[in-house]
Amino acid sequence: MGFDKNKHLENVLESHKMKHVDDLMKKSIIKREEIKDALKEKFGDEVISRAINSGSYAKHTAINTKFDIDICQPFRYKGFGTLEEMADAVYDYFKNEYKDEDIVSYKTKKQRVSTGLTFLIDGAEIQMDVVSGRELLEDDYSSTTRLNLYVRPKNLDPATSTQTNIQKHVDLIKGKGDERCIIRLLKAWKVSSNTDIKSFFMELITIRAFNAAPEIPTDMWGKLEMAMEFIRDNVKTIRLEDPANANNVVSDTLTDLEKEMLSQKMDTMLRQINDNEENLKIYFPLNKQFHSEEEKKKLAALEMSRRGVVSKPWRND
Amino acid sequence: MKRLLQDIDHAIKYYPGLEKVESSNELRVRGIIILKHPEIGEYDRYTVSISFPRCYPNCFPKVIEVSEKIPKVADRHVNSDNTLCLAVEPEERILCRNGITFKYFLDKVLVPHLSRETYWNYTGKYEDGEYSHGIEGLWEYFGQLLNATKKEDVLNELEKMLHEKWLGRNAPCFCGKAAKFKNCHRKKWERVMLLGQDYLLNWLDILQNDRQNSSNI
Ligand SMILES: [Zn+2]
Numbered sequence: 001m002g003f004d005k006n007k008h009l010e011n012v013l014e015s016h017k018m019k020h021v022d023d024l025m026k027k028s029i030i031k032r033e034e035i036k037d038a039l040k041e042k043f044g045d046e047v048i049s050r051a052i053n054s055g056s057y058a059k060h061t062a063i064n065t066k067f068d069i070d071i072c073q074p075f076r077y078k079g080f081g082t083l084e085e086m087a088d089a090v091y092d093y094f095k096n097e098y099k100d101e102d103i104v105s106y107k108t109k110k111q112r113v114s115t116g117l118t119f120l121i122d123g124a125e126i127q128m129d130v131v132s133g134r135e136l137l138e139d140d141y142s143s144t145t146r147l148n149l150y151v152r153p154k155n156l157d158p159a160t161s162t163q164t165n166i167q168k169h170v171d172l173i174k175g176k177g178d179e180r181c182i183i184r185l186l187k188a189w190k191v192s193s194n195t196d197i198k199s200f201f202m203e204l205i206t207i208r209a210f211n212a213a214p215e216i217p218t219d220m221w222g223k224l225e226m227a228m229e230f231i232r233d234n235v236k237t238i239r240l241e242d243p244a245n246a247n248n249v250v251s252d253t254l255t256d257l258e259k260e261m262l263s264q265k266m267d268t269m270l271r272q273i274n275d276n277e278e279n280l281k282i283y284f285p286l287n288k289q290f291h292s293e294e295e296k297k298k299l300a301a302l303e304m305s306r307r308g309v310v311s312k313p314w315r316n317d
Numbered sequence: 318m319k320r321l322l323q324d325i326d327h328a329i330k331y332y333p334g335l336e337k338v339e340s341s342n343e344l345r346v347r348g349i350i351i352l353k354h355p356e357i358g359e360y361d362r363y364t365v366s367i368s369f370p371r372c373y374p375n376c377f378p379k380v381i382e383v384s385e386k387i388p389k390v391a392d393r394h395v396n397s398d399n400t401l402c403l404a405v406e407p408e409e410r411i412l413c414r415n416g417i418t419f420k421y422f423l424d425k426v427l428v429p430h431l432s433r434e435t436y437w438n439y440t441g442k443y444e445d446g447e448y449s450h451g452i453e454g455l456w457e458y459f460g461q462l463l464n465a466t467k468k469e470d471v472l473n474e475l476e477k478m479l480h481e482k483w484l485g486r487n488a489p490c491f492c493g494k495a496a497k498f499k500n501c502h503r504k505k506w507e508r509v510m511l512l513g514q515d516y517l518l519n520w521l522d523i524l525q526n527d528r529q530n531s532s533n534i
Contacts, residue, residue, distance in 0.1 A: 003441040011439075294439065300354035301361065301435040302444055308429025309412055310404040311461070313394045314448040 003277045005221040008284070013181060015287040015294065016063035016188050021124075025057075025067075028126050031102065031119050032069045035130065039073050042093055046079030046086075048141050054131065054166045056199060059173050061183045065191045065287055070114070070129040072166040074147055077138040083150035083161050090132045091115045113149045113162070131166065146244070165244030172243055173203060178216065182206050182227045185284055189269075192285050197262065198253050204240040205231055221280075225270065232266035235259045318344075321369060328420035334362075344369060346378075350423070352432055361386075361435040365427075374416040377403055380427060387434050391450065394434070403430050405448050405458045407520065411511045452527050459524065462509060468528055475521045478506055479514065 018025055036051045055070030056062035073090070080086040087110075094115055095108050104125070107118035114129040133147025140146060145167040153159045173180060183199075183206050190197060209230035210216060217223050236259045242248035254262070272279040286294070322337075325346060329335045334349030346367040353359050364384035370376060379400045389395045394402040403409065403426055412426075437443055448454030456468055463474045474492075481491035490501035498506075509517065 007438060007441065296357050297360035298436060298439040300357040301352070301432045301439065304352065304354055304360075305429045305432035305436055306445070307425070308432075309425045310408060310429065311458075312405075312445060312447050313430065313433060313443065314402055314405040314454045314458075315391050315394060315450045316396060316402045316405075316454065 003280075005273075005277055005280050006219050008280055009185060009220040009224060011294065012188055012284050012286055013184060016065060016184060018057070018062055018064055018067065020287075020289075021064045021067075024122055024124055024126070027121050028069050028119070028128075031100070031121070031126070032071060032128065034100070035117070035128065036071060036073075038093075038098055039090075039130075042097075043073075043075070043079070043089070046075050048074040048076055048135060051130070052167060052170075054170060055129070056187075058170050059180075059203075061173060061180050061187070061199070061203065063184050063187050063191070063287075066187065068127045068129060070131065072131040072133060072147070074141050074145075075132060075134045077135045077140070079134065083134060083148060084159065086132050086134055087113075087115075087150040087152070090130060094130070110152060112152055112154060133164070133166070136163065162248050163245045164242055164248060168244040169200070169242075172207070176207065176210075178223055179203075179206050179210050181220065182210075182223055185224055186227070188285070188287070189283055193265075193283070195262075195265070197258075198250070201240065201250055201253055204243075204250055205235065205238065208234075208238065208240065224284075228266045228270055232263050232270065235263050235266075321373075324374070324419045328418065328423055331420060332423060335365075346419075350428065350431065352428060352435065361431070361438075363387075363431050374418065375413045377409055377413065377417075377426060378419070378422060382431075386438065393437070394430075394447070401427075401430065403427070405454055407455070407458060407462075407512055407516075410513075410516065414511055452523070455520070456524065456527075459520070463505060468524075472521070472524060472528060474505075475509075475517065475524070478502070478509055479517055479521060 032053070039051055040047055051071040051073040053070070054072045055068040057067055057069055062068075075086055080089065091108075091110050094103075094117060095105070100119075102119045102121055104118040104120050107116070109116045111129065114131040117128040117130060119126040119128065131149065133149050135141035136144070136146050136148055144165075146163060146165050149162050149164055151160045151162050173183075183203055186202050186206065187199065189195070190202070206227050209227040212230060213226055217226055235254075236256070238251055239249060240251040242250055269283050273283070321344065325337055325344075329337070329346065332348075332350060334351055335346050336348050338345045338347050346365075348364065350363050350365055351359055352361045352363070362384075363382055363386060366381045366383050368379045370379055380403070381399050382395075382401060387393050387395060387401075389399055391402075396402050404412070433443060433445075448457050456471065459471045459475070460466060460468075463471055465471045465474055477491050484491070484498070486499040486503065487497050490496050490498040492502055494501055512520075
């Protein structure tokens with residue numbers, strides 16, 4: 001009796017659905033395609049193919065409070081002298097040359113493996129990472145989809161390069177409906193609690209949680225609980241490798257302290273929710289902005305339920 | 318039978334998702350009930366299968382919710398035979414005492430009931446409460462009907478109403494207060510007596526038996 005955790009989680013997913021931002025999404029996709037066109041036009045001889053979609057939207061793990069329309073542009077092996085030249089050429093082009101009145105140009109920035117673009121569309125900031133990668137060998141990409149990325153220096157870490165396979169990342173989550181739901185829920189938690197964890201990290205650890213489970217619970221809360229318990233128990237020690245490149249250790253993107261805190265957060269949430277189910281609403285809130293439609297329906301149901309002649313329902317066995 | 322058919326035909330004009338299904342031994346109404354609010358529009362829909370027991374129109378039709386939006390558990394007012402539990406029995410009896418029409422049932426009973434369940438699906442609760450399981454729910458119902466909060470008072474009131482001699486509207490009220498009956502217990506009496514003397518005597522018996530092993534409401 002009372003609060004239904006599964007129903008609530010379904011509502012959370014529903015209120016975070018991309019369809020609520022359909023208009024914004026359509027406009028964002030137009031921007032994305034314009035960027036792809038521009039890259040092809042600008043670097044005509046150097047590009048192998050049109051850029052591919054690589055963001056959460058492409059992976060079906062996007063939520064409407066935070067989504068990105070990232071792309072990855074594959075370049076020819078002979079396109080640039082060095083990986084750094086390639087990465088900087090893309091950055092310079094968008095920083096200095098490319099014109100779009102919706103781009104917030106001071107926010108165009110060099111990121112670890114990409115150029116970050118920010119669009120302001122209908123008052124919403126849309127983030128787009130343009131990853132540039134170079135094929136490993138001449139004419140290798142079309143058959144392997146492998147790319148080398150330039151990794152910019154950060155703090156004390158010097159510049160390096162990494163081999164990856166963006167297409168493989170997109171494919172990784174294909175057909176994994178359960179995992180995608182849990183990833184979206186964990187993202188909703190992440191955004192609402194301002195927790196900064198890389199989405200790719202969350203995706204990989206969630207997939208591992210499902211793989212490690214002897215039996216997958218059938219209900220939504222059961223699945224979420226299972227994933228949260230797995231994160232709590234394993235985040236500090238687990239090694240998460242980029243499925244496209246075992247040398248790229250994704251779990252290293254969090255420090256030990258960050259891992260410890262993530263484990264503790266999971267522990268706290270699980271205990272609070274077990275103490276009182278309704279605490280689930282605190283950690284996994286509805287997206288109020290798109291709850292209004294639900295709120296309306298809820299009120300409609302309440303109002304109409306009061307137009308009857310029966311005073312109260314009876315729980316009869 | 319002809320009257321029942323007319324009754325149904327009239328009602329489903331207002332519920333285009335519903336249709337009559339006639340088979341050799343019974344008549345059912347099946348289909349979709351779209352819940353609409355005059356301003357907000359559609360807020361839910363259910364698929365139902367409705368049959369008409371012998372007691373109809375002096376009792377409610379039997380409704381099975383087949384879209385499975387309502388879990389088949391007593392907590393959600395579903396009887397063990399999968400029909401919806403729409404009201405406590407005496408309340409249903411009062412509402413149907415003069416016979417009901419199918420449209421009245423849909424408008425005033427089923428749609429509000431389904432709306433209540435929709436509200437539950439959104440919030441996990443019934444905003445206006447519900448009667449408890451089984452006999453306890455009946456105590457609550459009679460308590461409300463008689464304006465009594467204690468089981469003892471429910472029994473006393475019922476007993477007086479059923480057993481005190483009728484002395485006329487202007488006589489002192491049977492409850493012992495100084496007021497005339499017409500100014501005191503009349504309204505309550507009229508309301509309760511809609512259930513009928515025999516029916517009430519039967520309930521009084523049930524409640525008295527139950528009183529042995531239970532505490533207050
Ligand atoms: Zn009186």
